[in-house]
Amino acid sequence: MASQELIDGLQKALNREVSTFLRYMLQASMIKGIEYAPVRSMYDAEVNDEIGHAKYLAEKIVMLGGVPKLNPDLTPPPQEVRAMLKNDIAEEKKDVEHYKKLADLAEEAGLIELKLHMEDQAADEEGHALEMERMLG
Ligand SMILES: [Fe+2]
Ligand SMILES: [Fe+2]
Secondary structure, eight states: OOOHHHHHHHHHHHHHHHHHHHHHHHHHHHOOSGGGHHHHHHHHHHHHHHHHHHHHHHHHHHHTTOOOOOOOOOOOOOSSHHHHHHHHHHHHHHHHHHHHHHHHHHHHTTOHHHHHHHHHHHHHHHHHHHHHHHHHO
């Protein structure tokens, strides 16, 4: 049985994912200059990863008896590429911690598929942070 805490946590994760893919889409469109082409490609590719995470979360909220609600953070992203990367590394690391918490709640609820999926998404976000840290140099 899914707790309200678990459904609320999935809801929060959904909105973080939607905020992230909107920000990455915008940042990919804002980045100019041949020296930043790899960063632009990375953001472009990660949009699709984050959309996949958001879709999973929305479907899971419904299957657990909730209603997915969108309330994304539309704060304009930094203009400068290194500031974008620093901001996103911090946000990806917050996502890792949130997914680890959701994995624990899913385990308590006996939801093994959800637990493993939350760990998988935690690993994806840690991978994103590591890739960005490498780009920062
Ligand atoms: Fe994500
Ligand atoms: Fe990510």
